[in-house]
Amino acid sequence: MSIAPTAGISIQSVLDLIKFSVVVxxxxxxxxxxxxxxxxxxAGPEGIKEFFQMFERLQMLPLLTVMFVIGSATVLGxxxxxxxxxxxxxxxxxxxxxxxxxxRSPAAAAVKKNAEPPAQT
Numbered sequence: 001m002s003i004a005p006t007a008g009i010s011i012q013s014v015l016d017l018i019k020f021s022v023v024v025x026x027x028x029x030x031x032x033x034x035x036x037x038x039x040x041x042x043a044g045p046e047g048i049k050e051f052f053q054m055f056e057r058l059q060m061l062p063l064l065t066v067m068f069v070i071g072s073a074t075v076l077g078x079x080x081x082x083x084x085x086x087x088x089x090x091x092x093x094x095x096x097x098x099x100x101x102x103x104r105s106p107a108a109a110a111v112k113k114n115a116e117p118p119a120q121t
Contacts, residue, residue: 009078021071062101069094 039051055061069090077087 011079014075014078018075059101066094066098 036051043050073082073087073090073094076082077084082090
């Protein structure tokens with residue numbers, strides 16, 4: 001079974017895009033690892049705790065997952081493996097997930113979690 005690229009996009013250009021994306025993610029991961037190591041070295045255990053809290057507040061795992069799904073759907077669409085209905089379904093599902101998560105902002109949850117309990121009368 002051969003894969004025929006659509007719209008004049010070569011498989012080599014898609015592979016180059018994937019290589020570039022992997023390099024960018026590796027550079028970002030290395031940078032965050034260096035920052036985490038410096039935070040641990042300078043501030044001890046409290047520094048690393050705050051570093052991981054930053055990742056929780058920024059919701060890094062859902063963000064990276066959404067970026068991966070969008071990139072995968074784009075590549076599969078460009079290679080002709082998914083038709084336009086499949087790509088549209090995936091992207092609309094991602095949009096629903098992102099927009100549905102706006103009500104549960106991590107900053108609001110952190111404020112609510114750290115709020116003092118109401119005084120009892």
